[in-house]
Every structure is written in C-alpha cells, then in structure tokens.
Amino acid sequence: MPAIPRLLRAILLGAAAVAVLAPATAASADPSPSDVQQQIDQSSSALEKIVEQYNGVGEKLKATQAAADDLNAKMAPLQSQLDTAYASVGQIAATAYKGGAAKPMALLLSDGSPESLLGQLTSLNHLASVEQRQIQGYAQAKTQYDEQKKKLDDLLNQQRADQKSLADQKAKIEGDVANLMALRKRLLGSATATPPAKVAAPNIAGSAGAAVRFAYGVIGKPYVYAAAGPNGYDCSGLTMAAWRAAGRSLPHNAEMQWNQVAHISSGQLQPGDLVFYSGLGHVAIYVGNGQVIHAPQPGDYVKLASVNMMPPYGYGRVR
Incomplete structure (x- = not known):
C-alpha cells in the first residue's frame, strides 16, 4: 500500500513540472518581428540565387533549342536531296538492268553507229557516278549533322534535368518563404511591405x-x-x-x-x-x-x- 502514495506523488510532481515549463515554451513559440524579417531576408537571398540559376538554365535552354531548331531546318532539305539522289540512282539502275540488253541492241540497229551506242552507255555510267558522288557528299554531311544533333539532344536533356532540379529547390524555398510571410502577417498585420510612392524620373539623354x-x-x-x-x-x-x-x-x-x-x-x-x-x-x-x-x-x-x-x-x- 505505501507504494501507491509514492506513485501518485511522482505523477503529481511530473504534472507540476510540465505545468511550469508550458508557459515558458508557449511564450517563446513566436519569434520577434525582427527575427521573422531576418529569416525572410535569409530565405529570400537563398531563393534569389536559385531563381537566378533557374533563369540562367532557361536562357541556355532557349539557346540550345534555337540551335537544335536551326540544325533541323538545315537537315530537312539535306534529307530531301539525299532521297532524290538515291531515287535517281535507283532509276538509273532500273534502266541499266531491267531490259537493258534489248535497248543497246535496238540503238545499234536503228542508228547503225557503234559510237552512238558507246556514247549512250558512257553517259549512263557518268550520270551514275555523278549521282554516286553526290550521295557520298550528302551522306557525309548528314553524318556530321546527326553527330551535332545527338550532342544538342544530350545537352537539351541535361539542361531540362537541371531546370527541373532547380524548380524543385525553388518550390521548397518558396514554401519556406510563404510560411515566413504568413508568420509575418500574423505578427505585423501584413505579409508585404508598404508599396513605395512613384518618383519622377530625372532627365537623362x-x-x-x-x-x-x-x-x-x-x-x-x-x-x-x-x-x-x-x-x-x-x-x-x-x-x-x-x-x-x-x-x-x-x-x-x-x-x-x-x-x-x-x-x-x-x-x-x-x-x-x-x-x-x-x-x-x-x-x-x-x-x-x-x-x-x-x-x-x-x-x-x-x-x-x-x-x-x-x-x-x-x-x-x-x-
């Protein structure tokens, strides 16, 4: 039985201790207005650095996107030229191989001139070789464009990832600032400063x-x-x-x-x-x-x- 009074006494003493501490804790819950403003200034300074980085990535992203768009615009006619050259060579090949044996004989019989037939075949071969050189040139240029495009695409992806990372950081700090502004409003009656009055601009040329x-x-x-x-x-x-x-x-x-x-x-x-x-x-x-x-x-x-x-x-x- 004596143990029960000791237990009650311990509980009562503990409650009294909490009662003594509670007012002091409540009294220190709200920082002073100057402390809140200092926190706002510090958080705002941190946020501004993030925002400026965010702006910088946005500027770089615009420049990279413009370069990618310019490259795509240049690649479009190149691809068209390449397709046309391939089609032309295909047509030449079809002329040479599809019924190609009958046509030279017909030319020989109608014209009676082996030189004329030789000239036709030579022109056909020359045309094919010209087209082939064009295709090689177009293909080399396209390979270079493809390499540039890959670099630009990789850069775009990296910049977009950087932008998202900064946006996440920005959102976090914005939340902190919003909480501080709410506290400022509660303590000072307004979350914002007083707007400044308009001032006449000096006469500068x-x-x-x-x-x-x-x-x-x-x-x-x-x-x-x-x-x-x-x-x-x-x-x-x-x-x-x-x-x-x-x-x-x-x-x-x-x-x-x-x-x-x-x-x-x-x-x-x-x-x-x-x-x-x-x-x-x-x-x-x-x-x-x-x-x-x-x-x-x-x-x-x-x-x-x-x-x-x-x-x-x-x-x-x-x-």
Whole structure:
C-alpha cells in the first residue's frame, strides 16, 4: 500500500513540472518581428540565387533549342536531296538492268553507229557516278549533322534535368518563404511591405535615359520570381526589361548580364549602368545620385535604394 502514495506523488510532481515549463515554451513559440524579417531576408537571398540559376538554365535552354531548331531546318532539305539522289540512282539502275540488253541492241540497229551506242552507255555510267558522288557528299554531311544533333539532344536533356532540379529547390524555398510571410502577417498585420510612392524620373539623354525612365516607371510593381514584366519583376528581369525598352538585349540572368557588359569602376558609374551584388546573385540599375532601382525580394516592390545597400560585387556598362 505505501507504494501507491509514492506513485501518485511522482505523477503529481511530473504534472507540476510540465505545468511550469508550458508557459515558458508557449511564450517563446513566436519569434520577434525582427527575427521573422531576418529569416525572410535569409530565405529570400537563398531563393534569389536559385531563381537566378533557374533563369540562367532557361536562357541556355532557349539557346540550345534555337540551335537544335536551326540544325533541323538545315537537315530537312539535306534529307530531301539525299532521297532524290538515291531515287535517281535507283532509276538509273532500273534502266541499266531491267531490259537493258534489248535497248543497246535496238540503238545499234536503228542508228547503225557503234559510237552512238558507246556514247549512250558512257553517259549512263557518268550520270551514275555523278549521282554516286553526290550521295557520298550528302551522306557525309548528314553524318556530321546527326553527330551535332545527338550532342544538342544530350545537352537539351541535361539542361531540362537541371531546370527541373532547380524548380524543385525553388518550390521548397518558396514554401519556406510563404510560411515566413504568413508568420509575418500574423505578427505585423501584413505579409508585404508598404508599396513605395512613384518618383519622377530625372532627365537623362540617350539609351541610358530610356532604360532609367523605364525603371522609374515600374517603381511599386511587386517582386515576382523569374518575371520580366509587365506585372512584376525579379532583379535581372527588371534590368533586362529596362534595357530592352532602350533597344538593347540582355539575358534574364545576373551572371550572364555581368559577362555581357563592359566592367567599370565605381568612380565611372553613370545612370543606366548596372550594379551587381551578392556574388552575382543580385543586380540593380544605377539611376544617379548614389541610388539604384531594383527588385529586392518576395513581399517587396521595385524601389529606389542606396547603391551601397549591400557591398557591390562590381559595376557594368551595357554596350
């Protein structure tokens, strides 16, 4: 009997311990708003790198597909020529072998000239040899095209696999960001930042002025992954769209843009130049007065910021 009170006492003591710990655990369940924002910033930075890689693979995939389409377009007439040449040789063979013995005799009897018959046979052989050389040339060219096509098909398959892998990573991080946004809304009342007010663009001449005016015109548009307008932008999508408005073509990827522009120093910065950040994971357009316009991260909007909002990786001028 004495064992029962000891057991009850242990149960009661355990329950009391849980009761003491529970409020402290509940109190620490919600991080502070600043902690949530820090987590959003970190997750967004990781996601932006994945998105930029995704954009880069997409650009390479477009180029490879264009090369494959061009190769297929060139192969179509080659295949037609090859088929025609084979058909021609087949017709020659049929002429030579199907009733071929009677035709030379008829020519000899009608013309009475062995030289004429010899000329006919020589022309027939010459025509066949010409067709044969054509077939050899076409076949060699087709073999080369087939080799190129296999390389392109292998590259397409690899790039599509890379794209899917990045899309899976992107979906995972997007889910993390969505959870953080929901927590931010619960703590701060809104999942998104306050949209910035429109700002008048400065008067800048030339193509750089056209790019800068475009960037000012989309201030307040939301950040959207892998988007280049008109309803939203990611970082390289914004700079690509701005310079497209100025008649210049840039790829939808920060690293590819870096590889295409002329590299300059910070002292040479002029409106329209691009500023790269975060190990080529982010890019913005310089608009003068120490400011850039960029598409920052999920839940935010295209906006003005200091050119030194984070340490720049480098600076580039669109050529």
